[in-house]
Structure formats: structure tokens, C-alpha cells
Amino acid sequence: MTDSDIPEDAPRCSHCGEPFPTERLRALHRGLEHPDSLDDAERAAFEDAYRGEGDDIRSFRLRALAALVALYFGFLMTYAVVAV
Amino acid sequence: MSRRGARALGAVVGLLAVCGVAAAHGGSLRDASGQELAVPTWLFLSTGGAVVGASFLLASFVTDRELVAAIDEWRRRLPAPRRALAWAGRAVGVAGFAVVLLAGFARPDIDPLRNAAIVVVWVGWWAAFVMSTYLVGNSWPAVNPFRTLTRPLSWLLGGRDTSLSPGRAAWASTAFLLALVWVEVVSPLADEPRLLAATTVGYLALCVVGVAALGRDRWFADVDPLSRLFSMYGAVAPVQRTDDGLALRLPAMRLTDDVVTTNGGVAFVVALVWGTTYDGLVGTPAWASFARAVVDAGVPAAVLYPAALLVGFLAFHRLYWWAARSARAVAPTYTDAGVLARRFAPSLLAIGAGYHLAHYLVYALSLSPSLFGALLAPLDPPVARTLVLPSWLSAVGVAAVLLGHLLAIWVAHATAYDELPGRLQAIRSQYALTLVMVFYTMTSLWIIGQPAAEPPFL
Numbered sequence: 001m002t003d004s005d006i007p008e009d010a011p012r013c014s015h016c017g018e019p020f021p022t023e024r025l026r027a028l029h030r031g032l033e034h035p036d037s038l039d040d041a042e043r044a045a046f047e048d049a050y051r052g053e054g055d056d057i058r059s060f061r062l063r064a065l066a067a068l069v070a071l072y073f074g075f076l077m078t079y080a081v082v083a084v
Numbered sequence: 085m086s087r088r089g090a091r092a093l094g095a096v097v098g099l100l101a102v103c104g105v106a107a108a109h110g111g112s113l114r115d116a117s118g119q120e121l122a123v124p125t126w127l128f129l130s131t132g133g134a135v136v137g138a139s140f141l142l143a144s145f146v147t148d149r150e151l152v153a154a155i156d157e158w159r160r161r162l163p164a165p166r167r168a169l170a171w172a173g174r175a176v177g178v179a180g181f182a183v184v185l186l187a188g189f190a191r192p193d194i195d196p197l198r199n200a201a202i203v204v205v206w207v208g209w210w211a212a213f214v215m216s217t218y219l220v221g222n223s224w225p226a227v228n229p230f231r232t233l234t235r236p237l238s239w240l241l242g243g244r245d246t247s248l249s250p251g252r253a254a255w256a257s258t259a260f261l262l263a264l265v266w267v268e269v270v271s272p273l274a275d276e277p278r279l280l281a282a283t284t285v286g287y288l289a290l291c292v293v294g295v296a297a298l299g300r301d302r303w304f305a306d307v308d309p310l311s312r313l314f315s316m317y318g319a320v321a322p323v324q325r326t327d328d329g330l331a332l333r334l335p336a337m338r339l340t341d342d343v344v345t346t347n348g349g350v351a352f353v354v355a356l357v358w359g360t361t362y363d364g365l366v367g368t369p370a371w372a373s374f375a376r377a378v379v380d381a382g383v384p385a386a387v388l389y390p391a392a393l394l395v396g397f398l399a400f401h402r403l404y405w406w407a408a409r410s411a412r413a414v415a416p417t418y419t420d421a422g423v424l425a426r427r428f429a430p431s432l433l434a435i436g437a438g439y440h441l442a443h444y445l446v447y448a449l450s451l452s453p454s455l456f457g458a459l460l461a462p463l464d465p466p467v468a469r470t471l472v473l474p475s476w477l478s479a480v481g482v483a484a485v486l487l488g489h490l491l492a493i494w495v496a497h498a499t500a501y502d503e504l505p506g507r508l509q510a511i512r513s514q515y516a517l518t519l520v521m522v523f524y525t526m527t528s529l530w531i532i533g534q535p536a537a538e539p540p541f542l
Contacts, residue, residue, distance in 0.1 A: 006418050008217070010418065018418075019418045020417075020418060021416045021417065021418060024506070025417075025505050025506050025509060026505075028506055029505035032149075032505055033505070035091070052507060053507055053508060056508050057147050057507060057508055060144070060511065061144075062145055064141045064145065067141055068138060068141050071134055071137070071138055071141075071153060072138075075130075075131065075134060078127060079123070082123070082124060083123040083124070083127060084124065
């Protein structure tokens, strides 16, 4: 709850000083919150982070879809067996 | 399977929408119980939980920031004669207050289903008016008769400036709300017109003391539990008050703004949700046998009821904060857990509104002839009649519960996207909150699935 568990060397936003757990989240934050004051390196970092996140989201979607299918068929079978 | 599913759904429809008699209690799940289920209880409960979990998974497929923000921020100006509406609201509020006092004190002999005091408070106000606050917009600041009637007092006292912090004010409001729930559960307010009218006068006295101590604006904006309750429900509504007039928004999307600004405000939202649950819980046979066992062991019933109310509130409150802290750890983010707790709390209000609608829609419509009769002749109302409603109307109840949960999931999703920089991080921050919502859905469905019982020792 407090700031005490934020490590000293956590990446911080160069514009507002907010700390982030990872470099990628910092890059995303800079692109979303300070879009007009980015230098070229920060802009490139934001675009990289955004693309990298897109790959992770695709894999998350696959797992979410698998969970939905499992949920659906799990309940289908359970209803077929139990609620006769 | 589809027939089975339809029957299970039908059972839920029936359970949620069974209308109570005029003795229905505020925000209660209690009167909605009492029918046989076609499926075993555990399956019924896990289906309800799974619907919420599945809707979280579905919401997680929407990862386009611009789309999420466009849905949240859509608004249109709504031209309206605000002054005229405010005066009309005040007149209606004071007239309703007068009818309650008149019918409560002058004609307490009329039976509760016809008595204007009972019908105006429970059908007109607690069912129909509350529905209007989350379906249309919160008009309580204008209607509130306690606010209108304490106006001369504020002229007398002049402007007051107190040093009560908003956080403490919200905690005080939470304590008052829990006290109201307790009074409502343990006293026969829905059966005794004179007691109801006396309670209304007592509430006015409380407001007078509050206004004298804190100033009128402060009392009604921050501390008065009814005003806070309606402003919370009002955040679900499409019509919103802004600095430059009324605005139209998509339903529940105001919940993604800073509706809750203090930790006390979080406690109030949790108390609102827990109050509904508690009112239902004390009407279950499980509670009856538990209460008998505890009273046999030597605990007075007068202690048991408030103690259970308080313990349950603390448990819900801790659970919610656990969800906020795990959101911080799992996301991961260095955003304060308090910030996350305050931002995600409003999503619970959509669930509360859904349950209220499911419980009171059929009740309000079927007793509306009683309400009109009592309003036309408060001192000598006609024979009580109930409206015969088409059976499909009860399906609206189930749709309301589902919609409430779906809106809550969406609001939490959109809020996370607004608060956190990472899209996947935002989804991960929702794991714990979704678990809490699943738990809450299953608790509510369990209460609804129990046969109705009178709370013992009251």
C-alpha cells in the first residue's frame, strides 16, 4: 500500500517521475500520457513496447479462448450428467 | 441440454422476480426466495459464478484502447428546464412527506397494503423512485424533502464551514447506512404505518441535527446516507448532472470516472452491497438455525443482529481490499492499492442496481394500483388491487441481474484501461476483482435459492 516496497532503482518516467515495475510499462506510460513531449528514442521504445505487448495479448487471447471452451463444454457435460 | 438450461434459467427468473407483499424490506433478497430448483444447488451456484467469469474472459478480448475510451466518454448535452424541474421535484418530495405523516398518524388502522404511508414509502419511493435514480438519473437532491425542509434552518444558521474531512464524512455516512439497514431489518417498518411515520420524523430530526452541526450543503453532500446512496445509484444512470447542464451518457459509464474519491467512499459502496446481502441472509433457514444455536448459547438476539451486520461488513470490506492489493501485486503496478480500490469500487454499484431492479420491478408494477389509489385518497384509499402482469416480465429480472454483472465487468475493464499503461497489465489487474464478483454472485444466488423463513427473535 505504501511506497516502501518500490525499489530505489525502479524505472521512473522522465516526465512525471512515476515508478514502474518494468521498462516496457514505463515506455507505454510515456507514449500514452506524454505523447507530445517524447524524443525519438522514447517514441521508438513506445512503439516497440506496444508491438511486444500485442504479441503477448495474442497468446493471452488463445488461453482465454481455451478457458471459455473448457468452461462451456465442462458445464455442458455436467448438466448432461447431473441435471437429467 | 437447451431445455435443461432453459429450466435452470426459468428457475432463476422465477426466483428473482417473485414479488413480495407490501411487507418487502429495503434492498432485500429475502422475499425473492422460496422456490424449488430444477438443478442441484452447487450446479446452480457454479453456473452463476461461471457466467461472471466467462464475461470477464469475453471482456478481455476487447483490447483496443480507443474503442474502450470512446464508449466511456460518449456524451450528448441534454437541454432541460433545470430550475422548473428542481421546483417540481421539491414540491413532489414535500407532498410525499406530508402524505406519509398524514396517513401514518391519522389512519394507522388501514391495512398495510392500502395504507398510503406504507405504499408511498415502499412502493413509490423505495421501489419506483430508487429505480428511477439508476435507470434515468438521480433527482434526489431536488426531491429530498429533508433537504427542502431544512432550508429555513440554513438561513438561520448562515454559512457554516466545518473541518470534517471528506474521508471521515464518508465513514460517518457508512455507519449511518449500516444503522439504517439494522433498523430496517429488526423493526416492522413495513407493517406499522404509525412507526413508519414516526421514523420519517425521526430521520428529519437527524437531518436537523446534522445540518446544525455541519451545515446543510456538507450534511447532504457527504454525510446523509440516503443522499449518498442515491448519488451512488445515480452514477449508474444515463442522465448525469455536469457543470453546464444535464448530459446523456451510456448507462453505467459514469462509473469509470472518479465517483468514489476516499477510502470511506469505498466502505460506503461495500456497505451498500453488504446491506442488500445481509437483508437477504437473515431470511434464510440457515441463518434461523444459526441464530437459535447462538441465542441458546447465551448471546442475546439484540446483540446478535448488529454484531452479524458489523462482522459481515468487515469481512466484505477486507475481501474487497484484498482484491485491490492483489490487483497491485498481480498486474504488476506501483500504483497505490488505495487508488485501485477507489477506482474499482464503483463497478460494484452496477451489480447493486441490477439486483435492486430484479427484486423490485414486478413488485412495483403489481402494486402500482395500490399506490395510485392511496395517492388519490390518502385518508380513505380504495380496496387494494394488484396488477396482473404478463409472465415474460419476470424475465426482465434475470436480464437485470445479468446486465448488472456484465456492466460491472465492463466498467472494471474500462477503468483498468484508463488507470494502467499496459493492456495485458490492465487485464491481469482484474483477476482478483473478478474472483470477488464470482464469490458475490454465488452468495447472492445461494440466498435467493433458499426457502423463505422469518428471521427469528424479531
